[in-house]
Amino acid sequence: MHVVFVCAEYSIDGRPTGGFGTYIDHISRSLVAAGTQVTIICDGDRNRIFTSKLLTVIVLPPVGYSFAKFLHTIPFKPLTRLVRFLQYPLGFSLAVTKELLRASNESIDVIEGGDFGSELLFYLLFRKNNYPPVIIKLHTPSFMIRKYNREKNSLFYKILEKTERISLLRANSVYSPTHVLAQIVEKKIGRKISEVIPYPISGKMQKKVTKRDKYTILFVGKLQRKKGIFILLQAFAEVLDIIPQTKLIIVGPDTLENGISVKAKLLERLPPAIYSAIKFVGPISQKRLFTYYRKATVTVVPSLWENYPNVLLEAAENNSPIIASRSGGIPEMVRHNREAILVTPGNSVSLSKGIIHLLTHSQIRIKLVRAARTRLQNELSPPEIGKKTLIYYRNVCKENKEAIPVQNNGR
Secondary structure (H helix, E strand, C coil): CEEEEECCCCCCCCCCCCHHHHHHHHHHHHHHHCCCEEEEEEECCCCEEEEECCEEEEEECCCCHHHHHHHCCCCCHHHHHHHHHHHHHHHHHHHHHHHHHHCCCCCCCEEEEECCCCCCHHHHHHCCCCCCCEEEECCCCHHHHHHHHCCCCCHHHHHHHHHHHHHHHHCCEEEECCHHHHHHHHHHHCCCCCEECCCCCCCCCCCCCCCCCCCEEEEECCCCHHHCHHHHHHHHHHHHHHCCCCEEEEECCCCEECCEEHHHHHHHHCCHHHHCCEEEEECCCHHHHHHHHHHCCEEEECCCCCCCCHHHHHHHHCCCCEEEECCCCHHHHCCECCCEEEECCCCHHHHHHHHHHHHCCHHHHHHHHHHHHHHHHHHCCHHHHHHHHHHHHHHHHHHCCCCCCCCCCCC
């Protein structure tokens, strides 16, 4: 079997990536280990191809990349946002379509992409038949990101949500890592979700117990409202009142909320005493990130909404105790007082109490780490998830061997 993944944010040259890029890295490794041929198409500044055994990575610049790069030099905010949209997702989707249509005579059995950004939009519109089947794995669609980030329903989001809807309706099959997101999308889009298969862990379990910093909280993720970053800072102020020596490390890129830097908004609200206890690291490679997991006393995931946060998997693999909000798919991943401490989403008091409890009870931290590692190894190992994914792919291929007219109700 030959599987093609389309993922603009897939990590090349050690660059930081997001949750979907991490998933593509882990699942592709799982499939290659099972003897499956895998091709990954990702975004970059120039055409490149990397090949090793069964894995090929094709790097494509978006169509119109050079012109967009020139327009970026013009200091006009509305133009900058327009250029970004034309470059991604539209320009990247066009580049992907050209590559897939060029390779249409090659032996491809399955093409998989994500929901956000509709990276397979133009291919779904221009392909001539239903084979190879196109599969979309849900991550978090833009209508949910806009809702929890309190973004305005701008023209950008209106177009993005429309294109995502078209892609979801025209794909041969759609599946999800969590039941909760499957139910939300089925209700919102009216598209049946065929299967629920969680993300695999990386398989790189940290066996050696390292010495951890005392009273250190780690947050990993984009600086977004939906990630609970504003609630976290409120909770952190409450933690400092009880344990003044506590430190907070924030790892992840800044983002814009209605055109304004989220980091700038956070800094405006921080009193000097709190600011001095916080370290903003920014986006870093996975190798560097793992050193932070291994030193932190606890890892916190205070999100208002999450589908299937890789942070939980990474923290558990690196022996970091977890505090997370009881939101989205998180309760499907970890259970309260068993693999993690779960708190009420959007509630700083609940979060601060959970953090203080875990910071001051080392035996509970040890118990949670052991339980989380055991569950991950038993249920989310790369071979196990790889096997389930291949079975799903084969079933989709079998269903689509006979040409079925492509749905047009997504337009």
